[in-house]
Amino acid sequence: MSHTDCIIIGSGIAGLTTALKVREAGLSVTVLERTQLGREASWAGGGILCPLYAWRYPEPVMRLAAAGMARYPAFIEELRSKQTTDPEFYTSGMLVVDPIQTPNEAERIAAWATRHQYPHQWQAASAHFAHLPDQNALWLPDINTVRNPRLLHALIAAVRQAGVILLEQQPALELLVQNNRITGVRCDRATYPAGQVIVTAGAWSGGLVPGLSPAHIFPVRGQMIRFEPAPAPGLHTILMDQGIYMIPRQDGSVVVGSTVEHVGFDKHTTTEAIAHLHRRAVALWPNLARNAIAQQWAGLRPGSQDELPYLGAHPKIEGLWVGAGFYRNGLAMGPMVAEILTHLITGQPAIMDLTDYRLDRPTQF
Template identity: 40%
Template sequence: MRVVMVGGGAIGLLSARLLAAAGVEVCLLDQGAVGGESSWAGGGIVSPLYPWRYSPAVTALAHWSQDFYPQLGAQLLADTGIDPEVYVTGLYWLDQEQAAPLAWAAREQRPMRAVPVEAVYRAVPALAKGFSQALHMPDVANVRNPRLVKALRAALTQMPNVTVHEQCAVSGFIREGERICGVHTSAGEMRGDRVVVAAGAWSGELLRSLGIELPVEPVKGQMILYKCAEDFLSSIVLANGRYAIPRRDGHILIGSTLEHVGFDKTPTEEALASLKASAVGLLPALADADVVGHWAGLRPGSPKGLPFIGPVPGHAGLWLNCGHFRNGLVLAPASCQLLTDLLLANEPIIDPAPYAPEGRLG
């Protein structure tokens, strides 16, 4: 089998790696540099920000992926020498209503508990004063997403049955009868037995050329980055919808905005001021630190954050793995394994029905 993978973010890269490991020939295409869009721009928390607010279908993907991430990081380091830095720090939710989260954790058997706020201040002395209650999950990790996509790219270069075409924009699909058998690109036709659309926020635009209304749209998010001492922040902290994520080397990410402005990725002064205020509201010492990075990315927004994984009805050969909204990095390992299982007619890791495009497209 030959698969054309449209999109080289974390979803496309990991899907390509799993399919190629199973012996499939993969041609991966990206309109820019692989991993250069949402996968590079995100924060890399290996958990939904508010996991109790999501459907059981999103939760199933998240839990499988969370449990798999340490193994994935170790595999990529061994294979490529590039460490994605799957860094287990835990996560504190501050001044968060507690009944629903704790009920969710008990039902899902996840290790969340209410902790005295004094214990939080002992663990995170840089935290701003004034918080009154906290929830804690000790096993939440973050992954250094730019290094994750770099490692996945390097892993693919070692696989003889994978070709990667960057700066290769897809303009439409090759259709023979009812079957999709390839794509038209800026570098010519690329044909395959299956075409997988994993193009993130651009997936809906691509499918519109076939008359398919895929409810995936760009949702802009802006982030800022500080550089602090390595021991400045020991855990992810989240309050009022904003979070601080520590990297091992002392970089601190603050995010993020949620903006419906189409495909505009321009960082704005308004967002910079808002994110700085959130940073200082969480960690007052950041008032004296310099912002060393400020950027924007486009999330692939979808109804209820539920991705589309599986074949497109009425278009034989066309498959989707897209629409992960705010949780692409969180859900990637499970989403890509599920796609691989379905494409190769293997027993799927989880029930694929909730993610099926059938009945969810216009």
């Protein structure tokens, strides 16, 4: 196999956005994908471009997500200029019906909104939706959303147009290292030499990178349903309550998620979880009672013990880079992750302090 400047392992949002940026920086790029292009967590996700109850996350999660979110308009513009699939990016806003769970949560929300300059308003939930209670809800008018399967479709086309080689059904089995320097990747039918390798293999990354393990990065299943569009008045904003969210799509269908389950690499849906999502959705938005479920699925979020990603250089192997463990926020973070990794591998100055995300940080199991 001929030499490529950079091999990227995994074709989710992290791998594909990075492939595009690295290629635009002038390097030749090959993406190795274990199964089909862009069909794992990034396909399964909801497409909300902001962490849920964002103020409850460790600060470095929001820092990376905020930087990703800020890059979305330009990223979408670039994809649209290539005239591929419309990713259905738009500002839906989000109404959080139950934002306050602890005594000082209102102050935390105010501090979070100020720090990230996020407009927020306290309003009675019933002012937005008459059937909801009068309790104080949090309205976040600037939240954006994207239809992620379509985003991936557009991204795959853009990456191809840019000249990236995309190889499906090519699970990377081993990273090849000589004298503490990466030299390539071994798959079962071929070996791919490369001077730089980036592991963006989602929930599977822990088993590939020396020094990390499946205890560092592990799958967290999320089940989802999508309701058919119906003639009844449609939902126009994201509604969030008790950990369940409803996302309106532009064709009038509504996506509802999600569960948070530690069941290994099992992507089955379960009757109980689907019934629970259905029940909660209809309670929140009764118009849905008449809509059929069009689709149900599950995806595997790449979780980590401290909920922070692993992002940056491998501490011991030159030329090896990692972008993984984005847990519930990888879609929001994607464009920033791509920029960070591209700057690193092309030797440009760092655009963010990556100390919090380093691979050799102490972790408690």
